[in-house]
Amino acid sequence: MSFEFEKELRVTETNIPGLLVFDLPVHGDNRGWFKENWQRAKMTALGLPDFGPVQNNISFNATKGVTRGIHAEPWDKYISIAAGSIFGAWVDLRPGESFGQVFTTRLDPSRAIYVPRGVGNSFQALEDGTVYTYLVNAHWSLEQKRTYTFVNLADPELDIRWPIPLEESERSEADLHHPMLRDAKPMAPKRTLVTGCNGQLGRAIRQYAEAHGLEGFEYTDIDEFDFSDPNAYDKYDWSLYGTIINAAEYSTELCDDTDNADKAWRVNAQGPALLARVAAEHHIVLVHVSSDAAYGMNKESKTIAPVSLYGQTKAAGDIAVANAPEHYVLRFDAETLQDSEQCAKEVFRLLDEHTAYGIRDFS
Template identity: 65%
Template sequence: MDFGKQLAAHETSIPGVIVFDLTVHGDNRGWFKENWQRSKMLKLGLPDFGPVQNNISYNESRGATRGIHAEPWDKLISIAAGKIFGAWVDLRPGASYGQVFCCELDPTRAIYVPRGVGNAYQALEDGTIYTYLVNAHWSAEQKKNYTFVNLADPQLNISWPIPLEKSIRSEADLHHPFLADALPMGPRKTFVVGSNGQLGRALQAEVARRGLEGWEFHDIESFDMCDPVAYEHIAWDTFGTIINAAAFTAVDKAETAEGRRAAWNINVEGVAKLCRVAAEHQLTLVHVSSDYVFDGIQESHNESEEFAPLGVYGQTKAAADALVAQLQRHFVVRSSWVIGDGKNFVRTMMDLSHRVAGGKLAQVSVVNDQIGRLTFTKDMAAGILWLLGYREGDTALDDRAPHAEFGTYNLTGSGASASWSDIAARIFDLTGGNGDAVKPVSTAEYFAEAPSPISPRPHYSTLALNKLSATGFVPANWEESLKAYIEAEQAR
């Protein structure tokens, strides 16, 4: 055994598979090593994969051969005693499907194997002890996601040191399919909360349009994110991502005693529970935020601006953003003035335009001192998929696909900022040609006779899109999206 190695990492022919040289200290008594050292190995390229279970396989005799098994978790494999010949086969969908990598491991070498890469080994010495750290708990649900390929497949062309006919194999391993008939590893699933909201519906439509695999959509009937018991019935280790499209958004009601409790319960306590399960299972959490986390003094808000919410709703959204930001794997997607399939400003203005055209109204007052841009949920859905790593044409999220850097991203329509009254006039013109029926008024005037309490609104709600655009995703111009939206509504 080589006691002189320094800790080092080496890439292999399979994307994401990394071989590590381990430093082993030995003398006449035996040897000692750091088998897994998080800080040092992360610096060398090991993903922070969050192991939760340690398994050991003891091999009585030389020639014991196991595999080829691809399990739905990542693992770090090392040897406690003896030596093995290992073979790894990429069973993830993609360009490297079927790629093979082989090497020997002894106590001075380890290998990191990502989810979906098939694993096999042959013991080269009696009493070989093979050990591996994994980042998901074994369960019957997880076992449904295993996939296999035959050790003897000639297409793989693995040169086993001990001929397979002289090896010791299980009955099950003898009958695994060849690569041509093997099932590729399915993707980690995506769990969507709030499926009946405007964004939830847009996500469902976009997922259906692209034919994406492994998505589950839940409304409050099938999953109440505020109920601790609901979390006990989900096999979280089978998921890779949670998208939180649920929220309490009644900004004025949030200023009442009853509404304040509901807003904090849904927007903060519920999000805290999602954060807890995401941290425990190393999941990516996508959380939708709001321009209401700012006071609206600055004309444009970037992602690094400090929170300064004016009302209860904004306070709850800011608190949730701070919780989500503690996760290693997170995207906070900040929007404003959301328009989708459901009750919204555009539909309300279209209805009022029809009433003006029908002689039932003469004018409609709309505030002119709140400035921002519309956010169409179709763009939000596409932007979220982009941040997660999907590209047009993908049907599943490739574990090896490049992702945007985790963090907070503004995601609204692009284009010039406008006031609510400017937007209303455009809607009236596009609907009934009667934009002159929109009367601009101040926020104070508009709410002068409204029952209290009324939540304060940010004066400027425009969110800067530079950070998002730098990832390669540029949202559509909101004015073009508005025209298309109205045309679609009129064609119904």
């Protein structure tokens, strides 16, 4: 094995959006070598998304010429080499302008690559005993596996120049039969969960999504998913979700009855707090619809100082939502909140502007 020692840690962007190549410092002497394979603080400072890995996988490739792929999986991954070297090929299988873009390079222990969700991954071992390791930010499950998408290693449209001809390589039976790019299914976006779907705003969001043919939306209400109950969250595999739209609300009129105070706090405060927790844990974008009643008499200064029970519970929910790293709070005045169709349009305008891959904007 031969590779360059003592490189400077640096990142290089590629023609595929979000696909990043890292040069890694490897320190060697007569005993062998050592490297910091993944270093969160240094790498995020260079532009690596703080993707929150939860699982480490290792692929051992016994002989030169073993070739695997092309698989697009529903998680982000950080790939590095522990022994040997590979020729890697990546194909963008996300819907959009970059669909079908190809990037190739060689990796050894001094180079690594970050692959965003939906980018197809493949590699060819260039040495016997190549060890390929990768971090992912979702646990493998059968439900996740059903969302994989594939493209054929030998597709002439991709024009991948494999160092070892594919007819001389070692491939699995499954990899021989993946579709060509023209027939490949783009990676579906992560799911969107809409809470409060039986309220005025929830119904308007559903109507908008269905009218515009938007896929991947799921709808629930407190009778089905009591989002104020911590134990209710176990029914979902949250790694499948990319966005939560919280349209649930205990309204002003109901809050005027003090007998309903406990319900108001559950729906307007406790529920959003628990949604914020799960959003933070699973890197989910949380869009929370609120009211300017949270400001009380301080609407111009934008200082949270509610005076009514309704405003107090909404303010508590807003503050809790701020704990989700990727969040938006949409506060409407009382008149606009009555126009649920307009509020729904504002929700989708926000999604159109900000929920692309790698979102890091805050409200």
